[in-house]
Amino acid sequence: MRQPKLGLLTKSDLALFLDYYELTSAKPDFAYGKQATVTEEYFVRSVPFGSYLVATGLEQVIAFVFSIKFEEKDLGWLEATSTPDFRNGFLDFLKEFSFSGDIQAVPEGTIMFPREPMLSVTGPAIEVQILETYLLNVMNFQTLIATKTARMVDVAQDRTVVEFGARRAHGRDAALLAARASYLAGATGTSLVIGGKMWDIPYIGTIHHAFIQNRPSELQAFREYAECFPHNTILLVDTYDTLEGVRNACIVGHELKSRGFELQGIRLDSGNLLALSIAARKILDEAGLEGVKIFVSSDLDEYRIQELLKANAPIDGFGVGTRLATGANYNPLTREGGPSALPGVYKLVERVEDGKIIPKVKLSPGKVLLPFRKQVYRHYNRKGQFRQDTLARWDERVPDAESLLLPIIQQGQMVYDFPSLNESRSYCREQFRRLPKRYRRLTNASAYPVKLSPELVRIKRKTLRKR
Amino acid sequence: MRQPKLGLLTKSDLALFLDYYELTSAKPDFAYGKQATVTEEYFVRSVPFGSYLVATGLEQVIAFVFSIKFEEKDLGWLEATSTPDFRNGFLDFLKEFSFSGDIQAVPEGTIMFPREPMLSVTGPAIEVQILETYLLNVMNFQTLIATKTARMVDVAQDRTVVEFGARRAHGRDAALLAARASYLAGATGTSLVIGGKMWDIPYIGTIHHAFIQNRPSELQAFREYAECFPHNTILLVDTYDTLEGVRNACIVGHELKSRGFELQGIRLDSGNLLALSIAARKILDEAGLEGVKIFVSSDLDEYRIQELLKANAPIDGFGVGTRLATGANYNPLTREGGPSALPGVYKLVERVEDGKIIPKVKLSPGKVLLPFRKQVYRHYNRKGQFRQDTLARWDERVPDAESLLLPIIQQGQMVYDFPSLNESRSYCREQFRRLPKRYRRLTNASAYPVKLSPELVRIKRKTLRKR
Secondary structure: OOOOOOOOOOOOHHHHHOEHHHHHHHHHHHHHHOOOOEEEEEEOOOOOOOOOEOOHHHHHHHHHOOOOOOOOOOHHHHHHHHOOOOOHHHHHHHOOOOOOOEEEEEEOOOOEEOOOEEEEEEEEEEHHHHHHHHHHHHHHHHHHHHHHHHHHHHHHOEEEEEEEOOOOOOOHHHHHHHHHHHHOOOEEEOOOOHHHHHHOEEEEOOOHHHHHHHOOOHHHHHHHHHOOOOOOOEEEEOOOOOHHHHHHHHHHHHHHHOOOOOOOOEEEEEOHHHHHHHHHHHHHOOOOOOOEEEEEOOOOOOOOHHHHHHHOOOOOOOEEOOHOOOOEEEEEEOOOOOOOOOOOOEEEEEEEOOOOOOOOOOOOOOOOOOOOEEEEEEEEOEEEEEEEEEEEEEOOOOOOOEEOOOEEEOOOEEOOOOOOHHHHHHHHHHHHHOOOOOHHOOOOOOOOOOEEHHHHHHHHHHHHHHH | OOOOOOOOOHHHHHHHHHEHHHHHHHHHHOOOOOEEEEEEEEEOOOOOOOOOEEOHHHHHHHHHHHHOOOOOHOOOOOOOOOOOOOOOHHHHHHOOOOOOOOOEEEOOOOOOOOOOOOEEEEEHEEEEEEEEHHHHHHHHHHHHHHHHHHHHHHHOOOOOEEEEEOOOOHHHHHHHHHHHHHHHHOOOOOOEEHHHHHHHOOOOOOOOHHHHHOOOOOOHHHHHHHOOOOOOOEOOOOOOOOHHHHHHHHHHHHHHHHHOOOOEEEEEEEEHHHHHHHHHHHHOOOOHOOEEEEEEEEOOHHHHHHHHOOOOOOOOEEOOOHHHOOOOEEEEEOOOEEOOOOEEEEEEEEEOOOOOEEEEEOOOOOOOOOOOOOEEEEOOOOOOOOEEEEEEOOOOOOOOOOOEEEEEEOOOOEEEOOHHHHHHHHHHHHHOOOOOOOOOOOOOOOOOOEEEOHHHHHHHHHHHHHH
16 A cells, blocks of 8 residues: 655755756756856846735745755656756766855845845856745745735734634645744734744634534533633634624623633624624623624735725734735735736846856846846935835945845855844834835835936946847 | 754644644543544635636645644643643643544545535544644645646647746745646646656756856857757747747757757747747748747746637647646636635534434535535446536435545545556546536536435525524
8 A cells, every 4th residue: 555645845855946947957057167157136027916025035045055955866866867868977066066155135024126136146157046946936935925914914003913824825835934924024923833833923723613513502612612711712703693603702701700801802704894893892892891802804815904994893803814825916806816926036137257247138028137236225215214226236336325135145154144033023014114105005006216226227228229 | 143944844843733723622622521523524615717626635635644743842832832721631632642533535636516525534523623724725725736737738738738836836835736736637747856756757847048148149058058968959049039049949950950869849938929939830840840849938827828729829838837836816818816725625514422413514604514424426427428416415325426535544544545646647637538528618617517415405405494
């Protein structure tokens, strides 16, 4: 009998976490000795929603760079299975592979805009290129989730937003990374226990429907739960009839009170959340349970949260699942959408050969590139609010502005002290306080001004004229 | 300096891969000794696209069931960090946890329809419930990807469809599972090398743009690649000017011919793929390179593939990335979409107490459940084509029909011999040959008839009357 396969990736699998073309293109690079120094940049041409991005994922990229190790068994497997012929020294070259270049990036939680490099890699061509697949996978996903979460946290104002999406996230790692990225962008916590453990973040949960269905009555289910957790009772009230459920919660609320405890809250998980939250608040208040909070879940996203709060729904917290953990590119009000993916790319922008810097461009329709290794400079107004960014060449001076890309790895050595996740979260929240409201609107957000430096304007004109 | 964290899940993390409410609800179950036998079913209320689903993910679910082990360190961590109090024997209970129930499921690759259980679990309440989060995560994602892929493979007919999505998949595991699920549903292979290795499936790749940009000319880049892999050259022609690229490919095609080799193909990765493929075919044919194939990629999905082939685009194969690996719920022709997630659920349907079977329902608005453990019966017409399914109670007899749910685990023991991935793939392809065309249309597909058995009709009437 064949044993079923779990198929979890391990650290030693990561060297092969790449699209095959990274290797088939590397072999001739190796064979012809094309080990010039190049720079590739990670950026996003256009955002799926809103005007900004929350750069996230750097820590897992850097951990990967130091994990790459082509093992004997991997190379043997490649030799045996690759149709293009990988012999003649190339496999020995891979065996010795380690990253010797430089990586510069913006800190996690930095608010960025389309076309701005969030990360760049400089080094020998093969080393730089071979990072592509993994780097894109991790940066695209975590940045997507952090950006989506930031929009929800922004409209929810001071209410809690808890990530509930493990069951709909795309695989096991997505559930885990969504817990991280959403917390970094301001979520209160996650429902996923291993997410709480892995990232040392709050994990949160209440009751499921089966628990209530498994008892002779809803009231008995509520009583047994409250008996077990008198300090931490949040009751799920929609299994049968929601308002009847709220009234049952009131009974248990009073019973807890008489024992010196307080019912923490109720949760609505279906139906018209606006009407039900108003009716539930009224029932709770009339029962003298003004302190009991109302939490809601059920296909929520930033659009629904905003709609509920604009209508003054008396809601204290939101549990958001599918549309957060999949970064849903979908507006339920207009039913318009697109693929739920961040279309980030990693592109060659310059090459240094015999000490001479050669700008690199690609002229595929709709995919024209701005050449040269770049820095992003941010200008602030007198109140410290974001005013404008300038894209410039890496060594160009732009006065009165902050350089956003920092050195992370230099000549293969780590030179950056990673902040804790809580530090990155505070930094991200601080960034939002400095981002003017017109760039934060859910729909019709203004486009943030990203200007080119005089040098880049000149280069762009020249490049386009040449072709 | 803090070391960056890779954050890969390991097998020993999996016991904590659950939403916290599974544990907070289990503690009172444990405290009150509610260990009755229950059945929960996995099904999808409605499909995001089309009429059918390709059930996929069972193997990773079953491997998980046998992996669950709450380790000392996990329990210590829970005790230290959980706000609800988990002491009083519950942690000791978890320490001894292992699954002792039954699992029945349809084989991977089975074509299923909304509301049909694809998997069900029967056993002690806590054991059954605790599987929920992981089971939903894996089944929802792999079934989404297999279903999306099946639609593409169906419209692509006998042309190759290669999964290219690692860079846009939602995290590292999603890339790996997308390679598996798409191959099972008929894709030719994956671009992800570790996907090829993990699942023993074809991995495929060509050249990237940086390879071409890194050389003084496109022609020189093509020559160096062909020199390195004379047997396996597919040239990427869109870096600068696509048709110029095709002409350069012809030069290299002739050079290969003169050495006794054949250029395999060219790849178009941007622009108007219909016009460019027609023009490229003409250039190749006029150069006497009729055998050179044309592969295309660039934001493809089933709608674009169908559109191209309906217009007679001379395309031999498709590389599909983002919209396959994220299961994009998006129609580019109408710009309508929804969240890219399969909304599969896992619900309590019956409970056995003192030998008496108690049907379980939930009456939340829009989420009404059909009670009792069920079997799905499939009826075929004389040509072996799918005619109709019948949902019936587990022990109800339905004549002249095939039972789709098979026993996988019984009393905690595996009783099912997992087919290989290639066997599941063949089975899936065979299923498609038996699914009439009206259910396979991309838009306006007919709804497949799923009837209720007489017994279930009676139960449904009674349940709804009671409330």
